[in-house]
Amino acid sequence: MVFYLLYYGIESFKFKQKDFEELLEQARARNEKLNITGKLIYCEGTFIQVLEGNEADVKDVYSSIIQDSRMVATKLVTTGNVESRHFGGWSMDFKEISLNTINDFENCTHPDVSDYINSAPAIKLLKLLTK
Ligand SMILES: Cc1cc2nc3c(=O)[nH]c(=O)nc-3n(C[C@H](O)[C@H](O)[C@H](O)COP(=O)(O)O)c2cc1C
Known part of the structure; x- marks a missing residue:
């Protein structure tokens, strides 16, 4: 089993390209x-991140x-255990998304998508959102 942790936070200053580079390195x-x-998402000043690995680490x-x-x-936001890693290939994948992406996703009324949103653990939702 692999432990995961999902949180969000807000930048304390406006991040520029070099700040992202330094942080990711x-x-x-x-x-x-x-x-x-794991995966780090940046959306208009907010960071959302999932970390997975050994629980203590x-x-x-x-x-x-x-x-x-x-x-x-x-x-x-949440912690838990999964059978295997969701972001196995990445020491920290990074993606910047716009608020529109989130809004479009939330407003999508297709039954398959709304069922998925209601039933998906946060970690799956995160993966879908940043596909
Ligand atoms: C948004 C954000 C995401 C971060 N993600 C990680 C991460 O995935 N892994 C990591 O080791 N440090 C990450 N850091 C950096 C840590 O806060 C910290 O600076 C770094 O791990 C060194 O820690 P230390 O000074 O206690 O040794 C992140 C920082 C921020 C602001």
Whole structure:
């Protein structure tokens, strides 16, 4: 089983290209050492991230993250265990999405999609949202 943790937080200043680069370089280096994988999403100033790996390591990294001055108001959304990794190929995949993507998704009334939204664990939803 693989432990996962999903949280969101808000940037403490307006991130520029070089800030993302620095952040990803640092995050990926540490994650690689700890065999942590996951995905980081940035949407108009908000970060949403899922971390997966060994429970103690994921919690250690998360405790660094909540003390990181680049982000404020972090909020833990959910934790759990999955059979296998959802983001196995990535020491930290990154994607920037627009608010429209989220709105389009929420407003989609196709029954298959609304059933999926209502039943999907947050981690699956995140994957779908950033396809
Ligand atoms: C939005 C955001 C996401 C981050 N993601 C990770 C991550 O996936 N892995 C990681 O090691 N550090 C990540 N960091 C950086 C950590 O907060 C921290 O700076 C880094 O792990 C070094 O921690 P340390 O100074 O306690 O050694 C992230 C920081 C921010 C602001």
